[in-house]
Amino acid sequence: MEFFETVNSRHSYRGPYTDAPVPDADLVKIVEAGIKAPSAANWQTTSFVIVNDPEVLNKIRALAPDIKGLNTCQALIAVVADGPEESPRPGLFFGVQDYAAATENMLLAITALGYASVWTEGMLARDDNARTVGDLLDVPSPKKVRVLLPVGVPAEPLADRGRKPFVERAHWNHWSK
């Protein structure tokens, strides 16, 4: 898919997925796009756990039975960030920027391949869910699961929630009041 068409077609999808499978080869392409994202000083602080084993999927689903996409997706990608204490240069940490750039690359790759997804981070910030999912996936501390990306063929049309107009978000040379 053409790049700008991909950007314009990506929408946060919160509905159910069909039971069409997601081939391993597509999951690899998606995660490779995540790996290709830039990271501060090329430290590559982001890792990925691809989940398509129904048993593991079901354990994650049990934590958020209200999230439709998570409960019907054929696969998901857990985005894992290094802990600040793992930084090669103590006191310097750009791990959030790194995993966010990788996540955005994967959301676009998911779109380009005809699937849908949504950046799922809030449910991990609640309770002890990040640690619980990390334990389920054997993620070693201090690394932390920061985002879950469901992957699947959407069963419903994607909705565009819209954006504020360009003139409210962008300025030329000086912030315009």
Add this chain to the structure above:
Amino acid sequence: MEFFETVNSRHSYRGPYTDAPVPDADLVKIVEAGIKAPSAANWQTTSFVIVNDPEVLNKIRALAPDIKGLNTCQALIAVVADGPEESPRPGLFFGVQDYAAATENMLLAITALGYASVWTEGMLARDDNARTVGDLLDVPSPKKVRVLLPVGVPAEPLADRGRKPFVERAHWNHWSK
């Protein structure tokens, strides 16, 4: 440009730019890609100041005379994040994730249009540079300039710094030791 080709062609470019101009229409396309990035709860916490006035560019350049790209680029985009205290839901803040996703969309758009760039954040974290650039661009506090993206036609070939192999970054269903 095709999406995966765009992802594979994007490299952090730290060399000088040619004096080929960057038309306003291209800068708008790049920033529109940033606007289209997802943001938590669609709060749209990221703003953009497009800088192509040579006088303003020179003032920013004076802060980092050692950064080749910044000193030769025909335009740059200042990525501005809301302050945490501006969050619609106090205590909840995903502003870093938001501006990082927008920045990645713009880096890919810059690539798709045949230009080069590099995520420039470290120099803003040093000294009081973020505030100084913010003041130059009239960015109202508590919003903060977090990233500068130079935009231009690269004068030298782009280099791929490489990535750790897939098996070191990605795992299937469980973290493999």
